[in-house]
Amino acid sequence: MYDVIVVGGSFAGLSAALHLARARRKVLLLDAGLPRNRFADEAHGLLGHDGRPPTAILRDARSQLLRYPTVEIRTGEASVVERIDDGFAVGLSSGAEARARRLVLATGVTDTLPPIPGLRERWGESVLHCPYCHGYEVRDLPLAVLAAHPMSPHQALLIPDWGPTTYFTQGEFEPEPAELQAFAARGVAIERTPIVALLGEAPGLDGVRLADGRELNVAAIFTAPRTAPTTPLAAMLGCEHEDGPTGPFIKIDQWGATSVDGVWAAGDAATPMHNATLAAAAGVLAGIGAHQAGVRAAPR
The missing domain is CATH 3.50.50.60 (FAD/NAD(P)-binding domain)
Incomplete structure (x- = not known):
């Protein structure tokens, strides 16, 4: 015993x-x-x-x-x-x-990560959760926040301290009006067309492909699984x-x-x-x- x-x-x-x-x-x-x-x-x-x-x-x-x-x-x-x-x-x-x-x-x-091919292979490397843990290592690079729950806009407001930030709503997690004002003040861009694929050789990341076929330059993605x-x-x-x-x-x-x-x-x-x-x-x-x-x- x-x-x-x-x-x-x-x-x-x-x-x-x-x-x-x-x-x-x-x-x-x-x-x-x-x-x-x-x-x-x-x-x-x-x-x-x-x-x-x-x-x-x-x-x-x-x-x-x-x-x-x-x-x-x-x-x-x-x-x-x-x-x-x-x-x-x-x-x-x-x-x-x-x-x-x-x-x-x-x-x-x-x-459990959002169901986008390539996220799991990059988890902990170029797909990240905590900016305080990993943000400094991707500083000054083009960064994305992949919305996964209602608190995702809050995460997006943090990330600009590490690099230029785009918030991807995934067509589901639209910021509230007050959050939109804060996004503008912080320089956060908003993309409402969902990410459907990650580009580049894992675990690195060269960019993302959107549902409309566009490709955007992104070096790291923050998301909250x-x-x-x-x-x-x-x-x-x-x-x-x-x-x-x-x-x-x-x-x-x-x-x-x-x-x-x-x-x-x-x-x-x-x-x-x-x-x-x-x-x-x-x-x-x-x-x-x-x-x-x-x-x-x-x-x-």
């Missing part, structure tokens, strides 16, 4: 596990090995790691975590979870089972969810506690704001919250 099982081995999960390990708790980290940012060659805006490959950051974090004798890491997908008398039982896709008194869910989200929980574990446990601009996320309090006693959540699965630094910070809070709850339940 572990004190805590942490499901998810990226920034949030590793951060939660580290703080639990430093509190000398017996921790199992389950890692499916598919971090959300695996498509990006470099991480940016992460203090002390700017420009490093995310895989290298996570590799070093795992190595540091394993220095603590109370930690175990298993590679595998957690496929089922249920409450038991003294905690929780987590079943892995391999058929193995692990039990713990408490859980931290750092399971992340899965991205639809997101969904990577695993059904939180739903299996009955954790409450909230609706975010791109998809549902687990409802938590300031310490990462979910609506289910004994379960915490952190990272992209538990917030509408997705960023490696924020995920790591949320992991700290969830790990400390899970530790302190254990202290209250059974003082050492």
Whole structure:
């Protein structure tokens, strides 16, 4: 019986596990090995790691975590979870089972991009989500915002700080009158004819082809994919969810506690704001919250 099982081995999960390990708790980290940012060659805006490959950051974090004798890491997908008398039982896709008194869910989200050929092949390279993470690397180039949900005009208002911007409504997400005024003030061009194809050899981007046959010069596209929980574990446990601009996320309090006693959540699965630094910070809070709850339940 572990004190805590942490499901998810990226920034949030590793951060939660580290703080639990430093509190000398017996921790199992389950890692499916598919971090959300695996498509990006470099991480940016992460203090002390700017420009490093995310895989290298996570590799070093795992190595540091394993220095603590109370930690175990298993590679595998957690496929089922249920409450038991003294905690929780987590079943892995391999058929193995692990039990713990408490859980931290750092399971992340899965991205669904707009259905345009070529977007997936360029994801993380020339098709991007976060300008704070990747905008500087495409600065001063012709940039596009591909509308994917009602918040897309807000994204388009940000991008001109990195380069000349065109907002593609895709014939669906027309800016409101106030947003149109802000577009004019920020120099954002609007294109209402949908993009139907991306040009150039992936993962690079030379331009886009529109439904009317025109081709426009574009070097990078920003878009916000639809997101969904990577695993059904939180739903299996009955954790409450909230609706975010791109998809549902687990409802938590300031310490990462979910609506289910004994379960915490952190990272992209538990917030509408997705960023490696924020995920790591949320992991700290969830790990400390899970530790302190254990202290209250059974003082050492």
